[in-house]
Amino acid sequence: MSRIASTIAAAVExxxxxxxxxAVESNIARMAEAIKKTGVQLRPHAKTHKLPQMAQRQLDxxxxxxxxxxxxxxxxxxxxxxxxxxxxxxxxxxxxxxRAIKLVQSGVRLIIGVDSLExxxxxxxxxxxxxxxxxxxxxxxxxxxxxxxDAAAAPALAQQISKLDGVLLSGIFTYRGAMLSGSATMDLxxxxxxxxxxxxxxxEAIRAAGVNIRDISVGSSPTALYAAEIEGITEVRPGTYIYxxxxxxxxxxxxxxxxxxxxxxxxxSRPTPxxxxxxxxxxxFATDVQPDKAPLHLKGFGHILGDxxxxxxxxxxxxxxxxxQADSPYEVGDVIAIIPNHICSTINLHNxxxxxxxxxxxxxxxxxxxxLLE
Amino acid sequence: MSRIASTIAAAVExxxxxxxxxAVESNIARMAEAIKKTGVQLRPHAKTHKLPQMAQRQLDxxxxxxxxxxxxxxxxxxxxxxxxxxxxxxxxxxxxxxRAIKLVQSGVRLIIGVDSLExxxxxxxxxxxxxxxxxxxxxxxxxxxxxxxDAAAAPALAQQISKLDGVLLSGIFTYRGAMLSGSATMDLxxxxxxxxxxxxxxxEAIRAAGVNIRDISVGSSPTALYAAEIEGITEVRPGTYIYxxxxxxxxxxxxxxxxxxxxxxxxxSRPTPxxxxxxxxxxxFATDVQPDKAPLHLKGFGHILGDxxxxxxxxxxxxxxxxxQADSPYEVGDVIAIIPNHICSTINLHNxxxxxxxxxxxxxxxxxxxxLLE
Numbered sequence: 001m002s003r004i005a006s007t008i009a010a011a012v013e014x015x016x017x018x019x020x021x022x023a024v025e026s027n028i029a030r031m032a033e034a035i036k037k038t039g040v041q042l043r044p045h046a047k048t049h050k051l052p053q054m055a056q057r058q059l060d061x062x063x064x065x066x067x068x069x070x071x072x073x074x075x076x077x078x079x080x081x082x083x084x085x086x087x088x089x090x091x092x093x094x095x096x097x098x099r100a101i102k103l104v105q106s107g108v109r110l111i112i113g114v115d116s117l118e119x120x121x122x123x124x125x126x127x128x129x130x131x132x133x134x135x136x137x138x139x140x141x142x143x144x145x146x147x148x149x150d151a152a153a154a155p156a157l158a159q160q161i162s163k164l165d166g167v168l169l170s171g172i173f174t175y176r177g178a179m180l181s182g183s184a185t186m187d188l189x190x191x192x193x194x195x196x197x198x199x200x201x202x203x204e205a206i207r208a209a210g211v212n213i214r215d216i217s218v219g220s221s222p223t224a225l226y227a228a229e230i231e232g233i234t235e236v237r238p239g240t241y242i243y244x245x246x247x248x249x250x251x252x253x254x255x256x257x258x259x260x261x262x263x264x265x266x267x268x269s270r271p272t273p274x275x276x277x278x279x280x281x282x283x284x285f286a287t288d289v290q291p292d293k294a295p296l297h298l299k300g301f302g303h304i305l306g307d308x309x310x311x312x313x314x315x316x317x318x319x320x321x322x323x324x325q326a327d328s329p330y331e332v333g334d335v336i337a338i339i340p341n342h343i344c345s346t347i348n349l350h351n352x353x354x355x356x357x358x359x360x361x362x363x364x365x366x367x368x369x370x371x372l373l374e
Numbered sequence: 375m376s377r378i379a380s381t382i383a384a385a386v387e388x389x390x391x392x393x394x395x396x397a398v399e400s401n402i403a404r405m406a407e408a409i410k411k412t413g414v415q416l417r418p419h420a421k422t423h424k425l426p427q428m429a430q431r432q433l434d435x436x437x438x439x440x441x442x443x444x445x446x447x448x449x450x451x452x453x454x455x456x457x458x459x460x461x462x463x464x465x466x467x468x469x470x471x472x473r474a475i476k477l478v479q480s481g482v483r484l485i486i487g488v489d490s491l492e493x494x495x496x497x498x499x500x501x502x503x504x505x506x507x508x509x510x511x512x513x514x515x516x517x518x519x520x521x522x523x524d525a526a527a528a529p530a531l532a533q534q535i536s537k538l539d540g541v542l543l544s545g546i547f548t549y550r551g552a553m554l555s556g557s558a559t560m561d562l563x564x565x566x567x568x569x570x571x572x573x574x575x576x577x578e579a580i581r582a583a584g585v586n587i588r589d590i591s592v593g594s595s596p597t598a599l600y601a602a603e604i605e606g607i608t609e610v611r612p613g614t615y616i617y618x619x620x621x622x623x624x625x626x627x628x629x630x631x632x633x634x635x636x637x638x639x640x641x642x643s644r645p646t647p648x649x650x651x652x653x654x655x656x657x658x659f660a661t662d663v664q665p666d667k668a669p670l671h672l673k674g675f676g677h678i679l680g681d682x683x684x685x686x687x688x689x690x691x692x693x694x695x696x697x698x699q700a701d702s703p704y705e706v707g708d709v710i711a712i713i714p715n716h717i718c719s720t721i722n723l724h725n726x727x728x729x730x731x732x733x734x735x736x737x738x739x740x741x742x743x744x745x746l747l748e
Contacts, residue, residue: 013469047691069692089653089692090642092707095387115643118706146693147643147651268464269489269521277521279463282662283722288689290664315662317421317719318443318463319520332492333466345691348657349723351745371725371745 011362014266014335015280017346017353018362023260024057024242031224031241032061038228043067043086043217045239048344050369051353052080054242065109067237071096072372078108080368086111086217088173088237090139090147092119097126097134104132113173115139115147120161127166135168136161137215140202142174142195151202155209162211171215171234172203178222178251179295186295188251192226195219200232222251245343246303247289250296256303261353262337263302263346265320273326278336281315285338286345302338312338385736388640388709389654391720391727392736393423397634398431398616405598405615406435412602417441417460417591419613422718424743425727426454428616439483441611445470446746452482454742460485460591462547462611464513464521466493471500471508478506487547489513489521494535501540509542510535511589514576516548516569525576529583536585545589545608546577552596552625553669560669562625566600569593574606596625619717620677621663624670630677635727636711637676637720639694647700652710655689659712660719676712686712 012018035042044058045067055066055077065084068074074085091097091112103110114120114136127134138158141148149157154172162169176195178186195218203216217235218227224236240247243261244254263285265278291298300312304322311323320338324330340346347353348370354362386392409416418432419441429440429451439458442448448459465471465486477484488494488510501508512532515522523531528546536543550569552560569592577590591609592601598610614621617635618628637659639652665672674686678696685697694712698704714720721727722744728736 014467090706092642093388093640093653094707115645116706119642122707141645144690145645145649146690146695148645150645266467268466268493271489271515271519271522271524275519279467282660282719286656286661287664288656288661288691290661316518316520317662317722321520332464332490333468333496345656348691349745371723 012264012354014264015278015284016264017350018262018264018337018356019243019353020260020356022358023258024054027242027244027254027258027260028058028061031238032058032063034225035228035236036062038225040228040233041235043235043237044242045088045237046073046077046369048239048242048347050076050347050367051365052077052082052368053365055080055082058242064235067239068369070372071099071103073369074103074108074110075099076369076372078103078106083107084109086137086237087113088175088217089113090115090119092122094122094126097123100134101126101130101132104134105130109135111135111137111170113137113139114161114167115149117157117160120164120167124164124166133166133168135170137171137173137217138169140172140174140199142176142198144176148174151198151205154202155205155211158206158211158213159209169211169213171213171217172199172206173215173217173237174199175219175237176223177220186251188222189226192223193230195223196227196230196233200230203232221248222253240344243343243347246298246339246341247296249303250298256339259339259343261343261347262305262339264335264337267330267332267334267336270330270332274323276322276324276330278320278322279318281317281319283317284349285315285320285340286342286349287315288345289342291341298341302340305337305339386638386728388638389652389658390638391724392636392638392711392730393617393727394634394730396732397632398428401616401618401628401632401634402432402435405612406432406437408599409602409610410436412599414602414607415609417609417611418616419462419611420447420451420743422613422616422721424450424721424741425739426451426456426742427739429454429456432616438609441613442743444746445473445477447743448477448482448484449473450743450746452477452480457481458483460511460611461487462549462591463487464489464493466496468496468500471497474508475500475504475506478508479504483509485509485511485544487511487513488535488541489523491531491534494538494541498538498540507540507542509544511545511547511591512543514546514548514573516550516572518550522548525572525579528576529579529585532580532585532587533583543585543587545587545591546573546580547589547591547611548573549593549611550597551594560625562596563600566597567604569597570601570604570607574604577606595622596627614718617717617721620672620713620715621670623677624672630713633713633717635717635721636679636713638709638711641704641706641708641710644704644706648697650696650698650704652694652696653692655691655693657691658723659689659694659714660716660723661689662719663716665715672715676714679711679713
């Protein structure tokens with residue numbers, strides 16, 4: 001049985017997101033314990049929940065700090081009492097760097113990402129203007145081909161950055177995840193080991209070039225446990241594990257019943273016996289993880305709790321179209337719960353979530369760090 | 375030259391949306407004039423902008439009322455002074471119907487959608503409890519296979535609904551749009567005419583069955599002008615035309631330079647000469663309209679203003695990866711403007727937009743009706 005009790009359905013307006021705090025605590029504890037055994041530090045990514053209170057739960061379970069993707073998210077986390085924050089993203093806009101300085105001056109240990117000399121020069125420019133040193137980690141390319149410096153070019157760039165005033169280059173980081181672009185298969189253990197080895201080798205080359213970096217930080221919910229097995233890795237940054245979703249279940253990282261977040265929706269129409277329509281579409285469920293794509297081949301846009309054979313076929317902005325068995329008992333007005341393919345980008349669509357306590361009571365919580373500028 | 379002046383770039387934090395009010399006024403006027411010539415009434419869908427002030431501009435140009443998809447959106451529009459609102463969606467939740475009643479009692483002319491007897495019974499139940507009559511339009515299936523009653527079943531359902539206390543069945547509506555599921559080609563004129571003819575025939579059958587409906591309301595930005603050519607159609611509900619987007623341009627309905635909304639983003643990395651990365655991904659740009667799909671075969675996730683050959687290849691949550699020419703002048707820190715594939719769902723990701731006035735000044739406006747419950 002899923003921890004999202006169907007009895008909550010009647011208590012919420014739809015469409016909305018309900019988060020089971022029991023499932024959250026269980027997911028947090030499981031990752032924290034597994035990472036603790038490796039001796040590596042855990043710095044969860046807050047992109048999934050965007051809620052300081054969830055970050056605090058992760059810290060309470062042993063995380064050393066939190067990861068975010070934007071300065072604005074760091075500001076929200078700092079306002080919520082989090083004092084050790086890594087913005088794992090190249091921060092280059094001068095206005096954002098000014099805000100980073102303010103966070104440092106307020107007493108937060110803030111680390112930002114850098115992946116170019118141009119970016120480093122901008123950090124140096126703003127930091128020296130304020131007589132402050134900004135801690136930075138250099139991002140390394142590990143297969144996703146987005147941001148990040150090629151490992152081969154990293155030692156030379158590290159040397160250049162380490163000479164700049166106002167920049168403390170304390171480590172390197174990467175995010176590889178489970179799926180490389182275009183890959184048709186997945187092997188999480190191989191992916192995590194590859195990610196870990198590349199990073200340790202790169203760190204050694206940087207140290208050999210005379211730059212004494214300390215931290216080697218890697219992703220991700222699918223790869224963290226394996227990457228942490230590689231000697232030399234100091235930190236992992238999984239995010240999605242706190243809520244889990246259909247994608248994580250397809251990776252074999254959890255069961256559907258471990259998923260803490262579900263979208264609650266109302267059946268507004270059953271135009272044919274085999275089709276129901278719910279009051280949530282692409283403005284309610286994220287569409288960044290599409291069905292039927294390699295390597296996961298997800299079946300539809302989410303998992304209908306209690307009816308694993310139903311297929312969430314397609315969406316318009318406010319319509320979700322689900323194929324059901326002709327003899328299934330759905331009626332207009334029924335409320336159902338759906339685990340989304342990708343919980344992080346789905347949460348990002350919602351202004352607030354309902355938190356479900358162990359006794360079944362619900363409380364609204366604003367998704368504090370959503371919809372903000374970098 | 376696009377109306378989104380590149381000079382505004384430096385004035386905004388990124389990623390964010392800028393809306394050119396000049397382009398808005400031009401798009402509003404063009405549709406209003408074209409529809410006026412057909413003698414059909416215009417009731418624009420507010421799903422695109424979600425802003426009462428934009429709805430007011432549409433009314434000022436001759437629209438008779440506004441369309442929304444949720445009761446919550448109707449509440450926001452009513453609070454913003456809009457008094458004639460059609461919720462073109464089957465409203466079945468009792469709590470939502472209670473809110474509909476409140477809007478009616480506040481003096482709003484509110485119309486809601488209905489597409490089942492079960493839904494109609496719920497409307498009747500709540501309306502009679504309050505001694506109020508709710509105006510409703512019955513939704514007709516016209517090819518999208520989501521909500522809506524089959525045309526053949528419509529007269530019998532109309533008879534049943536018209537006998538219910540508390541429900542005033544005043545018309546029928548549909549949304550066909552330009553693309554039927556799985557269609558590989560498009561012919562907007564044929565689609566609009568088909569939509570219009572089906573609806574007029576259905577209305578005639580309903581009237582022949584003794585139910586005297588008045589309004590025959592159809593979509594959409596791509597089909598409105600053609601559907602309005604069919605004798606008997608009384609109202610069209612285009613939405614996207616106010617801002618336009620890459621999808622509308624691909625339909626041939628506008629030029630890219632007519633697009634009023636662009637995402638402003640910062641180049642945070644140029645890891646290789648042919649790849650730039652911007653600070654907006656799937657939490658900034660909607661992914662519901664994917665590239666390379668029939669019939670539009672859009673090239674990437676948006677159009678980079680000033681660089682039509684650049685391809686917005688892929689996204690992660692906060693990364694946008696764009697392929698550029700090796701000799702293009704992008705530098706880390708540059709700010710660029712991108713017209714999204716689908717402006718409606720992109721706007722829905724943002725808490726506010728910057729409105730750009732004719733003199734170039736910018737003002738923040740909250741996207742008032744986003745992220746709300748039905």
